[in-house]
Amino acid sequence: MSAGPEHMGPSIHSDSTPIPSSATGGTLGARLLQRLLSRLGNPPIEFLLDWSGERVAPQGIRPEQHVHISDRRTLRRLIANPQLNFGDAYSAGQVQVEGDLTKFMNLVYRVFAEVDVKSSIAQRLLAQWLHRPRRNTLAGSRDNIHRHYDLGNEFYALWLGDTMAYTCAYYPQAAASLEQAQTAKMDHVCRKLRIGPTDSVVEAGCGWGSLALHIASRFGAKVRAFNISKEQIEFARDRARQLGLQDRVEFVEDDYRGISGRYDVFVSVGMLEHVGRENYLRLGQLVRRSLTSQGRGLIHSIGRNRPAPLHPWIERRIFPGAYAPSISEMMQIFEPSNLSVLDIENIRLHYARTLRHWLERYERAVDQARTMFDETFVRMWRLYLAGSVAAFETGTLQLFQVVFTTRENNEIPLTREFMYPR
Amino acid sequence: MSAGPEHMGPSIHSDSTPIPSSATGGTLGARLLQRLLSRLGNPPIEFLLDWSGERVAPQGIRPEQHVHISDRRTLRRLIANPQLNFGDAYSAGQVQVEGDLTKFMNLVYRVFAEVDVKSSIAQRLLAQWLHRPRRNTLAGSRDNIHRHYDLGNEFYALWLGDTMAYTCAYYPQAAASLEQAQTAKMDHVCRKLRIGPTDSVVEAGCGWGSLALHIASRFGAKVRAFNISKEQIEFARDRARQLGLQDRVEFVEDDYRGISGRYDVFVSVGMLEHVGRENYLRLGQLVRRSLTSQGRGLIHSIGRNRPAPLHPWIERRIFPGAYAPSISEMMQIFEPSNLSVLDIENIRLHYARTLRHWLERYERAVDQARTMFDETFVRMWRLYLAGSVAAFETGTLQLFQVVFTTRENNEIPLTREFMYPR
Numbered sequence: 001m002s003a004g005p006e007h008m009g010p011s012i013h014s015d016s017t018p019i020p021s022s023a024t025g026g027t028l029g030a031r032l033l034q035r036l037l038s039r040l041g042n043p044p045i046e047f048l049l050d051w052s053g054e055r056v057a058p059q060g061i062r063p064e065q066h067v068h069i070s071d072r073r074t075l076r077r078l079i080a081n082p083q084l085n086f087g088d089a090y091s092a093g094q095v096q097v098e099g100d101l102t103k104f105m106n107l108v109y110r111v112f113a114e115v116d117v118k119s120s121i122a123q124r125l126l127a128q129w130l131h132r133p134r135r136n137t138l139a140g141s142r143d144n145i146h147r148h149y150d151l152g153n154e155f156y157a158l159w160l161g162d163t164m165a166y167t168c169a170y171y172p173q174a175a176a177s178l179e180q181a182q183t184a185k186m187d188h189v190c191r192k193l194r195i196g197p198t199d200s201v202v203e204a205g206c207g208w209g210s211l212a213l214h215i216a217s218r219f220g221a222k223v224r225a226f227n228i229s230k231e232q233i234e235f236a237r238d239r240a241r242q243l244g245l246q247d248r249v250e251f252v253e254d255d256y257r258g259i260s261g262r263y264d265v266f267v268s269v270g271m272l273e274h275v276g277r278e279n280y281l282r283l284g285q286l287v288r289r290s291l292t293s294q295g296r297g298l299i300h301s302i303g304r305n306r307p308a309p310l311h312p313w314i315e316r317r318i319f320p321g322a323y324a325p326s327i328s329e330m331m332q333i334f335e336p337s338n339l340s341v342l343d344i345e346n347i348r349l350h351y352a353r354t355l356r357h358w359l360e361r362y363e364r365a366v367d368q369a370r371t372m373f374d375e376t377f378v379r380m381w382r383l384y385l386a387g388s389v390a391a392f393e394t395g396t397l398q399l400f401q402v403v404f405t406t407r408e409n410n411e412i413p414l415t416r417e418f419m420y421p422r
Numbered sequence: 423m424s425a426g427p428e429h430m431g432p433s434i435h436s437d438s439t440p441i442p443s444s445a446t447g448g449t450l451g452a453r454l455l456q457r458l459l460s461r462l463g464n465p466p467i468e469f470l471l472d473w474s475g476e477r478v479a480p481q482g483i484r485p486e487q488h489v490h491i492s493d494r495r496t497l498r499r500l501i502a503n504p505q506l507n508f509g510d511a512y513s514a515g516q517v518q519v520e521g522d523l524t525k526f527m528n529l530v531y532r533v534f535a536e537v538d539v540k541s542s543i544a545q546r547l548l549a550q551w552l553h554r555p556r557r558n559t560l561a562g563s564r565d566n567i568h569r570h571y572d573l574g575n576e577f578y579a580l581w582l583g584d585t586m587a588y589t590c591a592y593y594p595q596a597a598a599s600l601e602q603a604q605t606a607k608m609d610h611v612c613r614k615l616r617i618g619p620t621d622s623v624v625e626a627g628c629g630w631g632s633l634a635l636h637i638a639s640r641f642g643a644k645v646r647a648f649n650i651s652k653e654q655i656e657f658a659r660d661r662a663r664q665l666g667l668q669d670r671v672e673f674v675e676d677d678y679r680g681i682s683g684r685y686d687v688f689v690s691v692g693m694l695e696h697v698g699r700e701n702y703l704r705l706g707q708l709v710r711r712s713l714t715s716q717g718r719g720l721i722h723s724i725g726r727n728r729p730a731p732l733h734p735w736i737e738r739r740i741f742p743g744a745y746a747p748s749i750s751e752m753m754q755i756f757e758p759s760n761l762s763v764l765d766i767e768n769i770r771l772h773y774a775r776t777l778r779h780w781l782e783r784y785e786r787a788v789d790q791a792r793t794m795f796d797e798t799f800v801r802m803w804r805l806y807l808a809g810s811v812a813a814f815e816t817g818t819l820q821l822f823q824v825v826f827t828t829r830e831n832n833e834i835p836l837t838r839e840f841m842y843p844r
Contacts, residue, residue: 113829117760171836305829306757326757327766331750335728338539340817341749344766349834395762395829407535407727407817412771414593420839 029075030054036079043111045104049075065104068096083112087313087387091380101382102359105390113394116308133310134321136276138255142228144321145274149229153208155372159361164208164235167270167300168351168399178357181350186214189269191419192343192403193298195219199264202226202290204256205271209236209249216248221265223249226256256283259290266290266297273302273322277329284337288406296342296405302351303327303398311391318384324397334404342412343403351399352392359385451497452476458501465533467526471497487526490518505534509735509809513802523804524781527812535816538730555732556743558698560677564650566743567696571651575630577794581783586630586657589692589722590773590821600779603772608636611691613841614765614825615720617641621686624648624712626678627693631658631671638670643687645671648678678705681712688712688719695724695744699751706759710828718764718827724773725749725820733813740806746819756826764834765825773821774814781807 026034033047033056042058045065049056051072057063069075074094077085089095097104134144153164160166161178169181170188189211195201197220206212206225209232215223227233233253240246252258256271266287275283287297302324309315310322327344334341362369362385369378391397405412448456455469455478464480467487471478473494479485491497496516499507511517519526556562575586582588583600591603592610611633617623619642628634628647631654637645649655655675662668674680678693688709697705709719724746731737732744749766756763784791784807791800813819827834 110830172839174836305760305762326753327763328750328753328757331748331753335748335750338727340727340768340770340820341766342768344749344763345838346762346764348762349832349836393832395831398762408532409817410771410815414596414771415842416767416838417594417842420837420842422844 026054026056027052029072029079030056032079033075034058036082039115040111041114043107045107065107066098067104068098070094070096084312084316087317087380087383090383091317091376093375093379101386102356102389105383105387106393109387109390109394109396113396133276133315133323136274136279136321138257140321141255141274141276144319145229147320148318149207150231152372153231153235155369156208158365158368159358161357161361163210165210166207168302168347169354169357170347170350171353174353178354178361181354181357182210183214185350186211187218188419189267189298189300189401190215190219191421192401193265193267193296194413194418195221195265197221200224200262201265201267202259202261202263204259204266204268205274206232206236206251207270208232209239209251211267211269212236212249212251213239213243213245215267216245217243221248224252224259224261224263225249226252226254226259228253228255257286259286261290262292262295263290264292264295266295268298269300270302272299272330272333273319273324276321277323277325277332280325280329280332281336284333284335284339287333288337288339291406293406294409294411296403296409297339298401298403299330299333300399300401301325301330303330303346303400305395305398311387314384314387317380327400330400330402334402338407339404340407340409341402341404343401343416345401346398347401348392348395348398351397352389355385355389355392359389448476448478449474451494451501452478454501455497456480458504461537462533463536465529467529487529488520489526490520492516492518506734506738509739509802509805512805513739513798515797515801523808524778524811527805527809528815531809531812531816531818535818555698555737555745558696558701558743560679562743563677563696563698566741567651569742570740571629572653574794575653575657577791578630580787580790581780583779583783585632587632588629590724590769591776591779592769592772593775596775600776600783603776603779604632605636607772608633609640610841611689611720611722611823612637612641613843614823615687615689615718616835616840617643617687619643622646622684623687623689624681624683624685626681626688626690627696628654628658628673629692630654631661631673633689633691634658634671634673635661635665635667637689638667639665643670646674646681646683646685647671648674648676648681650675650677679708681708683712684714684717685712686714686717688717690720691722692724694721694752694755695741695746698743699745699747699754702747702751702754703758706755706757706761709755710759710761713828715828716831716833718825718831719761720823720825721752721755722821722823723747723752725752725768725822727817727820733809736806736809739802749822752822752824756824760829761826762829762831763824763826765823765838767823768820769823770814770817770820773819774811777807777811777814781811 037058042061044061044063045067046055046057046063048068050068050070074089078089134140163179163182165182170185171181172184195215199221201215201221201223203212203223203225206227212223212225215221233251236251240249304324304326307326307329310324315322366378459480464483466483466485467489468477468479468485470490472490472492496511500511556566585601585604587604592607593603594606617637621643623637623643623645625634625645625647628649634645634647637643655673658673662671726746726748729748729751732746737744788800
């Protein structure tokens with residue numbers, strides 16, 4: 001388990017009497033922090049300025065969360081740009097959160113959701129422009145993907161579980177384990193696509209290959225799976241050989257833009273976040289020309305209720321070039337190519353569960369993570385996982401599975417009952 | 423049954439040998455028609471010019487459909503604007519279609535879908551601008567709705583069946599009757615919304631009241647249902663009294679923009695087509711402020727794979743002011759108000775079935791329709807129903823059910839299995 005006051009449980013401050021206001025007294029830093037809290041709607045958070053012993057909290061509210069700031073420079077950076085600099089300061093240990101980090105991040109996301117409600121369309125457009133993600137050219141995508149997915153398969157194996165599936169799982173029951181839920185997700189996707197043994201399937205962005213191997217082994221279809229992460233492709237090819245599936249699944253180390261040929265099924269789980277909105281039109285054209293006339297497809301992606309940039313710290317430190325589209329933005333894939341959307345399911349609460357499972361395993365394996373990376377990285381990754389739980393729990397992020405087919409395909413089951421076999 | 427060659431079954435022309443081209447010979451009208459057919463990709467349709475005895479058909483193709491044109495003026499109008507003028511000429515009996523009208527309309531829609539594939543974005547935008555629907559101001563909506571829905575309850579009763587539901591039904595099995603499918607649709611909607619006896623429900627655009635009465639009688643909730651069609655509201659109030667539900671269901675003769683108060687559930691089935699895109703943003707704001715914090719809603723609407731005007735003849739003669747949005751356009755309701763879309767189901771093939779049931783009943787009751795309206799109206803209505811079957815069967819139109827909730831609502835079932843009780 002990690003060190004630091006954030007894992008010491010409820011602190012001695014938690015039960016203290018309401019804190020006197022520091023709005024009129026205190027140092028300049030304390031007063032600016034107070035003002036920031038006021039702008040954010042006075043959330044029940046108390047800040048402890050370790051160098052001066054000052055405490056800053058909204059007036060007349062019993063704080064639910066307690067955050068230590070280690071030095072003046074960190075405070076200045078937090079006040080200047082809390083959204084971007086909180087993550088770096090936390091990673092560096094200059095900010096320490098007492099108690100449950102996920103609970104704290106839930107509060108933070110609720111606070112920013114309220115601020116967002118009050119912001120104007122112009123403010124939102126400005127934020128979107130300021131925080132536009134890195135471009136996903138062919139070379140840019142390779143670099144963006146390498147920076148996240150090539151951290152080492154051993155690191156991911158510490159906390160992803162046996163399937164090595166690094167996307168939202170699907171919990172048929174709340175009590176399902178991570179492995180059960182990842183397998184159920186793959187089954188859910190295959191059922192939605194009605195994959196059978198005579199189908200040819202192309203997968204765009206196959207991660208460590210679990211879905212492609214599942215499609216071949218459980219549903220009998222042939223699969224060509226694309227990925228530009230060298231480490232993931234090598235891992236996937238090894239697994240295919242171990243499972244004797246190398247004749248049924250071909251792993252291609254190439255960008256999705258290299259897909260050619262025609263298939264009965266197009267599937268992409270957790271790649272769209274890295275495609276970039278500027279490429280949606282061409283992705284749709286590629287999907288359309290890759291499908292047979294009765295072809296169908298599924299795109300599974302993190303999304304949003306409405307267009308907004310990814311959290312700037314996440315885009316900078318965790319997922320360079322990434323973007324979570326709203327449904328209207330996702331439709332820029334399908335609409336220009338006249339693809340028929342059959343079904344959209346939002347399973348955001350499943351991603352919150354998945355992330356809680358990942359975070360639990362990460363904390364259990366954190367000492368092994370420390371042998372691979374420095375403490376700043378270890379803390380950064382914890383914040384990323386805990387913050388992501390909160391983002392899905394507060395409805396800041398959504399998870400959309402979109403099923404589609406060609407306009408002319410009438411071979412569509414009348415109801416969706418077939419997705420729910422008993 | 424109606425008169426005219428379209429109901430005489432296969433004609434003497436159907437088995438004739440390929441028609442010699444009239445591209446180089448023939449009258450000017452025949453040559454222009456030939457050119458039009460060529461521009462449309464040479465569909466297998468033969469035109470018979472009744473005044474001259476000429477036959478016009480694509481070269482070297484055995485025609486599948488045979489269409490009579492009665493006079494030169496009609497031919498000129500068809501060539502000038504086939505999309506708009508075909509419907510009027512058909513209604514007036516100046517165009518007669520041999521054989522199955524629905525089959526013919528399927529061919530026509532497939533032809534125009536292909537033309538659409540080849541048209542540029544600029545051409546599509548131009549078409550959209552030229553065919554923009556009438557505005558739906560408060561007074562405009564009242565007039566637009568009056569023109570369609572106040573044709574007389576007796577007329578609609580001829581072919582809508584007992585439920586008087588004038589929206590897409592839901593066929594749990596292909597063999598379901600119209601009444602079964604309309605009841606199943608109401609159950610499907612109520613299940614998706616998880617309506618229970620303690621819920622308050624507001625319905626925007628309630629037609630003849632069947633859904634509101636169903637919600638109250640089968641699910642026990644209280645309902646306020648809005649409609650601006652005077653005839654429909656009177657019918658609905660009578661039914662409520664007959665069923666003893668007048669204390670549970672309030673029918674309000676008012677525009678949806680008059681909705682006030684807060685409800686657990688917002689539902690609207692088949693009204694969005696009449697709202698007008700210019701009002702989507704405000705509809706979303708109205709929905710948001712009408713919902714409690716755990717509130718949920720469903721909007722059921724005819725839609726499109728991508729933005730396009732309604733068929734110009736339908737918008738002019740049948741549904742003034744109507745528009746069928748694409749999903750990205752529908753999202754302009756939900757996204758600005760930060761509503762979370764949970765589920766979208768496309769049930770277009772159900773609307774094709776529903777319309778086939780309506781058309782069958784319409785033809786059975788056509789002699790009664792003739793006692794209410796003139797032959798032009800009777801033919802117009804047949805074309806509208808048959809053309810609508812074809813529009814849904816060819817994927818020209820879609821039918822979307824969108825389930826949504828507030829951003830902050832986490833009381834969401836993990837899976838959609840509850841929608842499919844057995």
